[in-house]
Amino acid sequence: MKNLYYVFKKCVGCKTCELSCALAHSQSGELSEALKEIKLSLPRTTVFAATGENYPVSCRHCKEQKCVSACMAKALTRDAATGMVLHDENRCVGCWMCVMVCPYAAIRPNRKIKLPLRCDRCKDKDQPACVKACPTRAILWEEEPEPKK
């Protein structure tokens, strides 16, 4: 299974990944149009500055899946075939249990529409939009390493 990894030394904090993410998840896919959408598309990845470096943060689709266990509405499920954590917007009630338990704070509340924001790895596309967009190639889209024994 592929995951997103960040070469933080290469990250300059330009937030192009955030913009490309929001755009990729907007209705229109065009910046000028997307900004006018009622349900404004927000980025599902966030770049933070800490200890003098820049670090993007995104959902890990963890094996431990704390968010799936915590989801009292069964909106979050783990897809056995792909290993991805999927979110069913129709079932979600916006209770923020997933936000409460995510140890990476990678699930962020979109309070306006009462839905959590989290990386879906642009699941319908060949690779995540942020990977293509990153001008410094700081985002890797690679197979997960074998678990450490």
Next chain:
Amino acid sequence: MKQFVIIGNSAAGIAAAESIRQNDKSSKITIISDEGYAAYCRCLISYYLAGEVSEENVVYRPESFYKENNIELLLNKKALSVDADKNRVTLADKSQIGYDALLIATGASPKFPQGIKGLKNKGVFGLRSLKDAKDISGLLPTVSDSACVLGGGLVGLKAGYALNKRGLKVKVIVKSSQVLSQMLDACAAGLIQSKLEENGIEIVMGADAAQILGDNQVKGIKLDSGKEIACSLVIVGKGVSPNIDIGKEAKLKCAEGILTDNHLQSSVSGIYAAGDVCENIDVSIGKTAVNALWPVAVEQGRIAGANMTGKACLYDGSVGMNSIEFFGLPVISLGVYEIKNDAASLEKLEMFDEKRGIYKKLILKEGVIIGAIMAGDIRNSGLFLSLIRGKVNVAVLKDKLLLENFSYPHIAGMTKEKEQMYV
């Protein structure tokens, strides 16, 4: 082939059944439920009552789930007793089921305070089961437009919110000096209270119901001050108590809940407990407690289930936590939420931005976070939970913890999380 029996068909029972099936494809699994439905999302019943969630979306596991996983589901059956010597469960209809390993996941029941007269009147409800929500909902067209909720805890406020959404005039009667006194301090509770009041829910503070009025049908309530309030619906949200009777009778060690070890096994070998009936170590207070919470129940069920099959999975305790949102104000509470007078060794970090409606507080003990309240900005709650669970010393981060840009990279490598993010 073994026989696994699970009493209880909600979060813990289902998680245990799934976990058993994952480890053991062939043994028999029987789930006994005293309710009449396949597993549903218990925490959604107030949303269902509010009309915000359809019955279809309340379903947690459809009937097909039991067939697909070869689980026998016994509905409307009450497990009465357990014979721990003969490994047998006896049901109310006198039938008996033998087991190799048993999980007690009987949950909890609403407390109906003894002192209040008239609790048996028609129109008085708890709000614990889907049946409660349906019964209340079914009654709404026939009752007047006013309701009283007894108790300002989570269930009480969620019930009040739901009835408000259904167009009723709601008064919430709160005995203590604040709402949500079991999960929030006065400041965060004040923010919630204002939000509820702004939206038409009346909070009557420092009062308790002395009597439910009416001969058969509820006509109102009488407060301990003598004041009477007319209403035709009363929801009792005075907390819940774990359904430990079956465990007590089987001579399992119990405190508030059924006491379990670090494998979630009770004091009797082969009998496990999980969910709202289970008492185990609370990481933030360092003592045993019943943390009756959906995520805790799922985790306990999963671990208990694995252990029932003979795997040795350790359970490292829970943290009391809750996430709520009323009328657009989200609030999360974790662990110890208040410094009581006697705790001089505890330290408090807080910020309050009244204009933006943001309040954050952390409680530290010897450099380790043991509790947090986040109101209006809940984004970093998961980081604090992880730091509480990991008992991480955050002394070097103290000035950063409550800053807007505090984030996972600040604590990467300090907690127990295993997923890689950076290269």
